[in-house]
Amino acid sequence: DVKVTQSSRYLVKRTGEKVFLECVQDMDHENMFWYRQDPGLGLRLIYFSYDVKMKEKGDIPEGYSVSREKKERFSLILESASTNQTSMYLCASSPSGAAYEQYFGPGTRLTVT
């Protein structure tokens, strides 16, 4: 079974703090993705990566950065957390190729106060 794990299920941070969200997959997938999910807005893509040390901006990259130093790990970084970044963050991975199936982690509910 494909396993995608996220470092925390719940996280509470203060405004201005630097926040790291970690995602690890155990299936040697090339592609990894970070989304945020908010009521009424659905899933929105923040950043994705098709290989180690590669990153691509998604639909809403402002206020975020990412790091992919190893194939299995994809980190999302909030440089200076703000209250409008309170959200559910979801990580996903998939193999390379056009006909891929995507697998999600359990999510991190981040609250910025």
Place this chain on the structure above:
Amino acid sequence: KQEVTQIPAALSVPEGENLVLNCSFTDSAIYNLQWFRQDPGKGLTSLLLIQSSQREQTSGRLNASLDKSSGRSTLYIAASQPGDSATYLCAVNSGNTPLVFGKGTRLSVIA
């Protein structure tokens, strides 16, 4: 730009009923379509993946169909149970771009 729509946004049915969830997409040039389930506060669980060359896929009480030319997919749930209550999302893979998701249908199955 690919857009994915799911109607209705919410659905409530009595236990035992058969039901259909709808997903439509604007660009028929897709590689596959994936249906997911999401329980409140949790991540997404993949239910079914239909490749563009397929018409349908089945898993237990679930059956997903795909009509690429008309830009539609349906998820059929037979003999619904309260445990089926969740949000169901469809996502379209158009090739070398990330999946495009619908906003989901929130299903409530009433005992």
